[in-house]
Amino acid sequence: MARKNPNIVITGTPGVGKTTHAEELARNLGFRHVSVNQIVKDEGFHEGKDAETGAWVVDEDKLLDHLESTSLSATGGVILDWHACDLFPERWIDLVLVLRCDSTTLYDRLTARGYKGKKLDENMDSEIMQVLLDEARESYREEIVVELRSDSVEDVEGNVERED
Numbered sequence: 294m295a296r297k298n299p300n301i302v303i304t305g306t307p308g309v310g311k312t313t314h315a316e317e318l319a320r321n322l323g324f325r326h327v328s329v330n331q332i333v334k335d336e337g338f339h340e341g342k343d344a345e346t347g348a349w350v351v352d353e354d355k356l357l358d359h360l361e362s363t364s365l366s367a368t369g370g371v372i373l374d375w376h377a378c379d380l381f382p383e384r385w386i387d388l389v390l391v392l393r394c395d396s397t398t399l400y401d402r403l404t405a406r407g408y409k410g411k412k413l414d415e416n417m418d419s420e421i422m423q424v425l426l427d428e429a430r431e432s433y434r435e436e437i438v439v440e441l442r443s444d445s446v447e448d449v450e451g452n453v454e455r456e457d
């Protein structure tokens with residue numbers, strides 16, 4: 294099935310700037326920004342939070358069914374914003390943007406958000422070890438995975454212009 298517009302995943306460690314990019318890109322392209330985190334919370338597609346990391350334990354089957362029936366359309370033009378990407382079927386996705394951030398900057402953003410202890414450490418490690426980038430490369434064709442910097446406001450502007 295040919296889509297009129299691409300479906301895009303914006304992924305990366307919490308705090309790298311997914312929401313910021315997704316909102317800006319959706320505005321510029323007239324695409325639909327789907328905050329997967331918000332859906333998981335609003336629809337209750339989880340079994341609570343992991344006690345140590347504070348991350349939602351997600352019911353992926355329910356989430357995917359919901360996204361397929363409500364968010365995805367035959368014409369495309371959806372931006373999925375989520376800190377993981379390997380759960381989305383390959384056939385849904387045309388472009389995967391993996392945002393990356395300098396660790397000092399990310400540390401400041403996450404502590405400003407109140408992250409501490411194991412939750413902070415795990416997310417910092419994840420960024421330094423490029424876990425989400427590797428996950429994206431393992432899950433999708435190499436040519437549709439693009440790594441972008443998100444250290445500064447200028448990066449956001451440049452990235453959004455580039456994807457336009």
Ligand code: ADP
Nearest residue numbers: 307308309310311312313402443444445446449
């Ligand atoms: P995520 O959705 O990946 O968790 P957010 O988009 O919510 O990240 O961004 C986290 C915080 O960092 C916000 O306060 C946002 O304004 C800031 N931020 C994100 N990306 C950038 C950037 N490239 N330059 C400056 N500040 C940024």
